[in-house]
Amino acid sequence: MNDLQVVGVHGIRQRDTNNIKLADDWNQALARSIAVHVGTHAAVPAVTTPYYGDVFPRGRLQLGEDETTADLDAADEEETEFLLQALETHTPPDPAQPPAGTLGMPPRTSPRIARALAGIDRRFGPHAGKLVLSRLSEVYGYFKDQEKAEEVRARVREAVEQTGTTLIIAHSLGSVVVYDMFQRGQIPPPATDGGVSQLITCGSPLAWLPVRRKLGLGVAATLQRPPHVAWLNVFDPYDPVTASVGLSALAPNVTDAPVDNRDDPHAADRYLEQQPVALTVHAQAIQNPSVPPAL
Incomplete structure (x- = not known):
């Protein structure tokens, strides 16, 4: 053409x-x-x-309409490790446990995920960690389902x-x-x-x-x-x-x-x-x- x-x-x-x-x-x-x-x-x-x-x-881990909630329980062990490696590569987690309630996440969320998300939030702003989590989960879903x-x-x-x-x-x-x-x-x-x-x-x-x-x-x-x-x-x-x-x-x-x-x-x-x-x-x-x- x-x-x-x-x-x-x-x-x-x-x-x-x-x-x-x-x-x-x-x-x-x-x-x-x-x-x-x-x-x-x-x-x-x-x-x-x-x-x-x-x-x-919808992707695998979806944020709510206000992009402040995420269904983290939908991730299997392999996906969770993929997401954590990604989050921690560019923003090493703070060894201190983040204050309770600041992430808007249920208590059963693993401390490692909570710390990783808190590190992203500190670097980019509130809820940025969950935005990254959702988008990287979509990438994982692309590779997972050939x-x-x-x-x-x-x-x-x-x-x-x-x-x-x-x-x-x-x-x-x-x-x-x-x-x-x-x-x-x-x-x-x-x-x-x-x-x-x-x-x-x-x-x-x-x-x-x-x-x-x-x-x-x-x-x-x-x-x-x-x-x-x-x-x-x-x-x-x-x-x-x-x-x-x-x-x-x-x-x-x-x-x-x-x-x-x-x-x-x-x-x-x-x-x-x-x-x-x-x-x-x-x-x-x-x-x-x-x-x-x-x-």
Whole structure:
């Protein structure tokens, strides 16, 4: 195709939407971003967002609507260890027991989990630990159920192939899915007739060591940038899902772009509205001159 088509791969907490509404939200956010950071007459590509919320409709450990409660008892021993390794890797727990009641959790929660969550809360703010817990649990669920994971990858691959996109934007768990697909050779490489040549990850949990282990990478192993694919990683240092770090130290030739998403550090639309995303999408659009300008 000559027109630039963007494929957006969402995170998992999308149970109250569908592919049409999700695509509309992403298209509007990207259009606002390009208008502000590039210009109102700049080309605005179409965004296709393959939806997989019906495959993982709620995730394994869900937060309440106010994101202050979590069903920790839903985790098995393997998942609990995965989550604890992740939490404690970037925020070692305080040896002191956290004050009773500060986490809003039932008394039967293990002291190790309580301390780990308290450490995240101290670093990122109230309830951040449970946000991380929920998102990392979703990542665990993706690796745990390979049948569902393959369905997710199939939907993303279909969107990439049907649109002929050269640009993928992946948010949160979506960045894990897309990286996994690159490893499996399920993303068409750049070629004279198309293929993906630009990846933008936003709010990615790929920095967490247990996540990289699930991808088959050892402790000292680095994330490998897909050959001939430029990779921009956009992260808010106050986004606890990113562990407050970029990916350039873990992935050679990845460009990190720290941003400020204000009061909602992990939100997809806030990431899409940031200047590094707008400029990178615009640069890709220039290479596809048939993209129509905004009216």
